[in-house]
Amino acid sequence: PIIYVITPTYYRYVQKAELTRISQTLMLVPNAHWVVIEDSEERTKLVSNLISDSGLKTTHLVAKTPPFEKLKAKDPRWKRHRGVEQRNKALSWLRDNLQLGKDKGFVYFMDDDNAYNVKLFSEIMKIKKVGVWPVGLVGGFNVETPVLDPGTGKVNGYKSGWKPNRPFAIDMAGFAINLDLILENAKANFSYKMEKGFQESQFLSYFTTKENLEPLADNCTKVYVWHTRTEKPVVKSEVSGYEV
Numbered sequence: 001p002i003i004y005v006i007t008p009t010y011y012r013y014v015q016k017a018e019l020t021r022i023s024q025t026l027m028l029v030p031n032a033h034w035v036v037i038e039d040s041e042e043r044t045k046l047v048s049n050l051i052s053d054s055g056l057k058t059t060h061l062v063a064k065t066p067p068f069e070k071l072k073a074k075d076p077r078w079k080r081h082r083g084v085e086q087r088n089k090a091l092s093w094l095r096d097n098l099q100l101g102k103d104k105g106f107v108y109f110m111d112d113d114n115a116y117n118v119k120l121f122s123e124i125m126k127i128k129k130v131g132v133w134p135v136g137l138v139g140g141f142n143v144e145t146p147v148l149d150p151g152t153g154k155v156n157g158y159k160s161g162w163k164p165n166r167p168f169a170i171d172m173a174g175f176a177i178n179l180d181l182i183l184e185n186a187k188a189n190f191s192y193k194m195e196k197g198f199q200e201s202q203f204l205s206y207f208t209t210k211e212n213l214e215p216l217a218d219n220c221t222k223v224y225v226w227h228t229r230t231e232k233p234v235v236k237s238e239v240s241g242y243e244v
């Protein structure tokens, strides 16, 4: 089975550094297929070169966020949905290019700024339908995690710093889905109509229920992904001749 890793990305000073980290993590994952979707009109040289240098199996797409949804420089990031257009583009690519019953694998949304332990990908391989696990450094908590019922071992709630009563109080980095489900539910997409911060909840609702989530990472006791964010660098002067 192939792990289809979906990464939206957009141009800013740290883009190349972020994508270098992500691609070199994926080099340690033998069965990864990296789907990179640029938030731009056209594929850029920077991203094209980076993904071809990686030697990974890749698909390079573009999907520009419409101006009405694009964050302005001074907007706080929660003001707009991020990655919607790009993830939907990747989902259509999967549905147009893979065949239910023939192609087997998993789908994971791997943002370009998070930090990942390669053990996460071995966990993803255990998924039957939808797997979940803790995410470090998110929502004002050191870790957000599904909470398991000690009797049944099933998910019965969430520890989350932000709206723990969401249907699925899980960050984008905290779940992966069997490819069959993605191919079977052609209408399951992200949307701007969703309430801010509810993308994950709405998307997961297409596929499963809380009771049917599969807790991974040692029954949700281990942290294999961190919702890190890179500080915006202050660049006062550009040295010519370098692509950083």
Ligand code: UGA
Pocket: 007, 008, 009, 010, 038, 039, 065, 070, 071, 077, 080, 081, 082, 083, 086, 110, 111, 112, 113, 171, 172, 173, 196, 197, 198, 199, 227, 229
């Ligand atoms: C949190 C979640 O971790 C995201 O997965 C979710 O999309 C987002 O909230 C949301 O609610 O929309 P956060 O760290 O605030 O994430 O989001 P970013 O990391 O800034 O963006 C998520 C992804 O979209 C990244 O891969 C980023 O490169 C991409 N992005 C962001 C674009 O393609 N275009 C943009 O204008 C902004």
Ligand code: MN
Pocket: 111, 113, 114, 227, 228, 229
């Ligand atoms: Mn992020």
